[in-house]
Amino acid sequence: MPLTDAKCRSAQPGPRLQKLTDGGGLQLWLQPTGARLWRLAYRFDGKQKLLALGVYPTVPLARARQAREDAKRILADGLDPALEKKRQAQARANAPTFRHIAAEYVAKLRREKRSEATMAKVEWLLGFANAEFGDEPIRQIAAPAILKVLQSLEARERFDSARRLRSTIGSVFRYAIATARAEIDPTYALRGALTQVKATPRAAITDARKFGALLRAIDAFDGQPSTRIALQLLALLFPRPGELRLAEWTEFDLERAVWSIPASRMKMRRPHQMPLSRQAVELLGALRAISRGNFLFAGVRSPSRPISDGTLNAALRRLGYAKDEATGHGFRATASSLLNESGKWHPDAIERQLAHVEGNSVRAAYARGEHWDERVSMMQCWADYLDELKIPASRTVVAAVVK
Structure with a gap:
């Protein structure tokens, strides 16, 4: 007579092993210790054999019956279910895991000389994925498992991190596909599944008179002299704040008035040369006299480390500009x-x-020139224009970028 869940639960152990039969070779073995073990009795190649199917109630009756049917199909194909189970377990043990492939992908990025900031971000993001399914074979990871970890970030309102994590996980899967260890990228199915949050542009002052007021406030900054010079250089050169914060003296040729930023520190991984105005060279000369170590803007505690990525925005707050009024990155929008x-x-x-x-x-393809000569003239005119913007509002302010 077939088993029921009630019978599986209520059966009491005795002094000897009891075998409760469900039919088709499926048995529930009730050990004297109280353990309930699923076993499947079958014949293969003329021999009586036994296959372990798990422990009840971890493996419920319905799953045990499904395992029995799966074993019958394997037998119908002329294979031994027990040997096939061992083969599959071995294959899983040898299968590359997401964690393993992700580590290879990170090593690849390091060989490409990605910045330390980028590497730290990638490794931080992958930590969320590894915690959820890092030890799973990469071929067995499906979209729902990935969505689960992404939604855990969204639940904490870290929408941008969730979006970046989806992209990073996708990069790992595409690397696995390229190295013949996966067939599909399940993150493709998650397009549109994440919460879409409208991006807020970084605050920037684009009114010339108001920008002049900011420039005067920066010149009067009473904090660290190096921080004041950093803000002045942001206005004169409008680099990305990280490019300036991590700048080293070896990148500057003050005689030629050129700043050469290596590809490893550029967002698009292309080296970038920047002409320096007369005003910028004067500021760099003053900074050189007070700087310590290789970085232009060394941290207060150690000359071997640059200032933090929040230093310049904190200085703007100290000047009285809220985060929705001015940011370090906003100088780029102002200049543009x-x-x-x-x-x-x-x-x-x-x-x-x-x-x-x-x-x-x-x-x-038609715009490969760097427009160097024009940029040299433009940056000097821009610096002269900023000098004129600093004239108090009671005096005439030039309204164009050139006289």
Whole structure:
């Protein structure tokens, strides 16, 4: 008579092993210790054999019956279910895990000389994935498992991190596909599954008179002299704050008035040269006299480490500018807006100075020039224009980027 869940639960152990039969060779062995073990009796190659199917109630009756049917199909194919189970277990043990492939992917990024900030971010993100399914064979990881870890970040309102994690996990899967250890990228199925949060542009002052007030406030900054100079250079050169914060003296040729930023520190992984205005060279000379170590802007505690990524924004707050009024990155938007509005400079020259990469592949093929001579003139005119913006509002302020 077939078993029921009630009978499986209520059966009491005795002094000897009891075998409760469900039919088709499926048995529940009730040990004297109280353990309940699923066994499947079958014949293969003329011999009586036994297959372990797990422990009740961890493996419920329905799953045990399904395992019995799976074993019958294996027998119908002329294979031994017990040997096939061992083969599958061995295959799982030898299968590359997500953690293993992710470590290879991280090593690949390091060989490509990605910045330490990028590597730290990638490894931090992969920590969430490894905690959830790092030890699973990569071929067995499906979209729902990935969505679970992404939604755990969204539940903490870390929407951008969830989006970046999806992209990073996808990169690991595509690396696995390229190395013949996976067939599909399950993150593709998650497009549109995450919460879409409208990006908030970084705050920037694009009104010339208001920007002049900010420049005057920076010149009067009473904090660390190096921090004041960093803010002044942000205004003059408008690099990405991280490019300036991590700048080293070996990158500067003050005689030629050129700052050469290596590809490893650029967002698009392309080396970038920046012409220096007379004002920028003077500031760098003053900074050189007070700097310590290789970094232009060394931290207070150790000259071997740069200032933190929050230092410049904190200085703007100290000057009285809220985070929705001005940010370190906002100097780029200010320069882009005012230079473009002047109408004097070619848009490509402005884009090259901002180290933007042309997204249109056809246009990029015809825009490989760096517009160097024009950029040299533009940066000197920009510096002169900032000097004029610093004139108090009671005096005439030039309204264009050139006299």
